[in-house]
Amino acid sequence: MIDLCLYNQLHRFAVAPSVGATWQPNPPVHWKESTPMLRQHSIEIRVRYDECDPMGFVHHSRYLQYFEMGRTELLRASGGNYREMEEAGQLVVVVRVDCRYRRPACYDDLLRLETEITGVTAGKILHQYHLYRDQELLVQADVTLAVIDRKGQIQRVPEFLRTAFSADQSP
Amino acid sequence: MIDLCLYNQLHRFAVAPSVGATWQPNPPVHWKESTPMLRQHSIEIRVRYDECDPMGFVHHSRYLQYFEMGRTELLRASGGNYREMEEAGQLVVVVRVDCRYRRPACYDDLLRLETEITGVTAGKILHQYHLYRDQELLVQADVTLAVIDRKGQIQRVPEFLRTAFSADQSP
Amino acid sequence: MIDLCLYNQLHRFAVAPSVGATWQPNPPVHWKESTPMLRQHSIEIRVRYDECDPMGFVHHSRYLQYFEMGRTELLRASGGNYREMEEAGQLVVVVRVDCRYRRPACYDDLLRLETEITGVTAGKILHQYHLYRDQELLVQADVTLAVIDRKGQIQRVPEFLRTAFSADQSP
Amino acid sequence: MIDLCLYNQLHRFAVAPSVGATWQPNPPVHWKESTPMLRQHSIEIRVRYDECDPMGFVHHSRYLQYFEMGRTELLRASGGNYREMEEAGQLVVVVRVDCRYRRPACYDDLLRLETEITGVTAGKILHQYHLYRDQELLVQADVTLAVIDRKGQIQRVPEFLRTAFSADQSP
Numbered sequence: 001m002i003d004l005c006l007y008n009q010l011h012r013f014a015v016a017p018s019v020g021a022t023w024q025p026n027p028p029v030h031w032k033e034s035t036p037m038l039r040q041h042s043i044e045i046r047v048r049y050d051e052c053d054p055m056g057f058v059h060h061s062r063y064l065q066y067f068e069m070g071r072t073e074l075l076r077a078s079g080g081n082y083r084e085m086e087e088a089g090q091l092v093v094v095v096r097v098d099c100r101y102r103r104p105a106c107y108d109d110l111l112r113l114e115t116e117i118t119g120v121t122a123g124k125i126l127h128q129y130h131l132y133r134d135q136e137l138l139v140q141a142d143v144t145l146a147v148i149d150r151k152g153q154i155q156r157v158p159e160f161l162r163t164a165f166s167a168d169q170s171p
Numbered sequence: 172m173i174d175l176c177l178y179n180q181l182h183r184f185a186v187a188p189s190v191g192a193t194w195q196p197n198p199p200v201h202w203k204e205s206t207p208m209l210r211q212h213s214i215e216i217r218v219r220y221d222e223c224d225p226m227g228f229v230h231h232s233r234y235l236q237y238f239e240m241g242r243t244e245l246l247r248a249s250g251g252n253y254r255e256m257e258e259a260g261q262l263v264v265v266v267r268v269d270c271r272y273r274r275p276a277c278y279d280d281l282l283r284l285e286t287e288i289t290g291v292t293a294g295k296i297l298h299q300y301h302l303y304r305d306q307e308l309l310v311q312a313d314v315t316l317a318v319i320d321r322k323g324q325i326q327r328v329p330e331f332l333r334t335a336f337s338a339d340q341s342p
Numbered sequence: 343m344i345d346l347c348l349y350n351q352l353h354r355f356a357v358a359p360s361v362g363a364t365w366q367p368n369p370p371v372h373w374k375e376s377t378p379m380l381r382q383h384s385i386e387i388r389v390r391y392d393e394c395d396p397m398g399f400v401h402h403s404r405y406l407q408y409f410e411m412g413r414t415e416l417l418r419a420s421g422g423n424y425r426e427m428e429e430a431g432q433l434v435v436v437v438r439v440d441c442r443y444r445r446p447a448c449y450d451d452l453l454r455l456e457t458e459i460t461g462v463t464a465g466k467i468l469h470q471y472h473l474y475r476d477q478e479l480l481v482q483a484d485v486t487l488a489v490i491d492r493k494g495q496i497q498r499v500p501e502f503l504r505t506a507f508s509a510d511q512s513p
Numbered sequence: 514m515i516d517l518c519l520y521n522q523l524h525r526f527a528v529a530p531s532v533g534a535t536w537q538p539n540p541p542v543h544w545k546e547s548t549p550m551l552r553q554h555s556i557e558i559r560v561r562y563d564e565c566d567p568m569g570f571v572h573h574s575r576y577l578q579y580f581e582m583g584r585t586e587l588l589r590a591s592g593g594n595y596r597e598m599e600e601a602g603q604l605v606v607v608v609r610v611d612c613r614y615r616r617p618a619c620y621d622d623l624l625r626l627e628t629e630i631t632g633v634t635a636g637k638i639l640h641q642y643h644l645y646r647d648q649e650l651l652v653q654a655d656v657t658l659a660v661i662d663r664k665g666q667i668q669r670v671p672e673f674l675r676t677a678f679s680a681d682q683s684p
Binding site for chain 3: 219220221236239240243252253254257278279
Binding site: 054055057059060061062064065068086091093094095096097098099100101102104 | 239
């Protein structure tokens with residue numbers, strides 16, 4: 001036996017039903033009360049060689065992967081965790097990307113990605129991204145997310161995200 | 172010596188200037204007169220395993236790579252070739268992507284991508300994409316391209332693309 | 343509701359146990375008796391733009407994705423299907439890759455990948471790959487696979503693969 | 514004009530010959546004398562979502578990209594820079610990868626990659642990689658590199674790498 005470490009797989013299946021079983025509401029992902037929800041967060045990204053194309057530029061599809069890192073780290077900095085949400089059966093999916101490319105990033109560039117939550121409703125989470133090299137804006141995007149369960153049913157956006165966002169907006 | 176085959180690299184450098192040289196206008200990419208420019212084209216894509224994420228879905232960034240295949244094959248079916256354009260110093264870059272994800276594609280799905288040129292101006296080429304599994308629309312996108320030279324200067328969209336598009340639209 | 347199509351996800355969970363349940367042997371993946379198991383198979387691959395790096399070459403990591411396509415299509419041509427194996431809980435994992443890169447492939451090249459099963463034992467499946475552009479050998483590799491279940495336990499290689507391979511080798 | 518920033522592209526073409534010109538020996542990449550060449554280096558890698566496949570594991574092809582990050586950062590920590598080598602016309606290519614996968618890495622895992630230079634000759638650079646999650650060894654690999662010029666001719670491994678490696682080995 002190779003004894004593969006499948007711990008997150010096992011987590012995943014802990015919430016999967018046997019055949020014919022009724023789906024139970026997933027255990028809520030607990031929010032660490034002490035951490036205030038952040039609306040903005042910034043990370044640094046070093047461009048990898050395999051991310052660049054024959055023009056020497058980061059391939060335009062790769063920025064969407066950077067944005068995913070941005071929202072993962074924003075959530076982590078706020079005390080949350082996408083992996084735990086997914087293990088609890090709350091799958092976050094992208095429903096729209098509107099991305100404008102202004103200048104190319106190149107191999108080995110050190111970039112700064114600014115992620116901002118711009119809206120949270122019962123059905124959607126909106127993020128905006130600005131990617132910089134020094135002071136120069138390279139790429140800018142709006143991304144819309146939704147939450148589904150394992151059967152593909154749209155779920156309400158978790159309460160903690162909605163509450164945190166509204167609270168944060170109050171003056 | 173390993174004798175690596177660098178033929179397209181050599182092509183590339185054939186148009187690169189020595190230090191201080193004046194850039195010459197690139198040799199025009201000749202259009203095969205006998206092939207009419209197509210406005211629409213369709214290809215089949217078999218989803219690869221590495222393109223799918225832990226949800227079992229094609230990662231949302233990967234569709235942008237499918238779209239690039241769609242426009243490459245549309246151009247090829249019309250007698251053109253992106254590789255030759257690039258070797259001639261006409262670099263096609265993506266300036267905007269607006270993509271709406273309706274349903275996920277999964278590993279091993281056989282998809283049909285419909286690519287359409289929806290506009291060609293002096294500065295931009297517009298494409299629209301519809302990706303289907305059987306009759307079901309999965310993903311839909313508008314992509315805007317521009318043409319630059321190796322110095323990053325915006326170029327006019329090649330004449331053959333503009334002419335072909337206008338001709339095609341006439342009644 | 344967005345009504346996402348999750349059919350293979352549902353398949354997947356159909357074989358997942360509830361918490362504490364005993365794992366049942368998976369239903370065997372039936373082999374289409376009429377199709378003889380192939381030991382060799384060949385596919386064509388058109389190099390995509392995003393697969394190439396700033397040197398203009400296919401990034402060395404990408405060939406491993408080509409090899410995976412090669413074995414998927416060999417199995418399909420033999421009447422089998424990796425997706426069905428995976429849905430039945432037989433996960434095929436790579437345990438070793440030994441890859442020698444002789445010449446680079448470039449954007450838009452049309453390549454020919456030859457896949458051969460070179461050995462099947464109770465615990466391992468061995469493949470060999472040769473990737474060509476015309477008559478020129480570009481990349482060559484040996485890949486060793488194993489089969490695990492969802493708990494990460496090593497499984498015996500499915501009977502149909504072992505039988506087919508031995509039968510095929512008889513004079 | 515979009516005024517794309519192509520600075521590394523321009524660097525690149527600064528060393529490209531005009532048609533028919535004789536290739537000059539590239540300007541040597543200067544080694545920062547004060548920094549001793551490192552033989553070993555360690556980096557942390559957070560697994561991205563798009564790097565994982567439907568089994569929930571990092572796709573086996575992706576580890577080769579991690580290894581490339583490892584050697585990039587080892588060189589940087591020693592005062593060198595792959596981007597500058599490439600701009601100076603010294604292209605580092607992978608000629609062999611022998612990779613053994615022992616346990617899978619999963620989304621959001623924080624991994625530690627240990628990179629070691631295990632040999633430098635006139636023609637080759639050998640690296641060994643060990644990837645860990647905590648104390649658990651996940652993946653192990655030997656990678657052989659060579660250096661070519663833009664025409665695909667094998668180059669001698671830069672003097673500074675050979676010297677540094679030998680010096681480092683002396684008792």
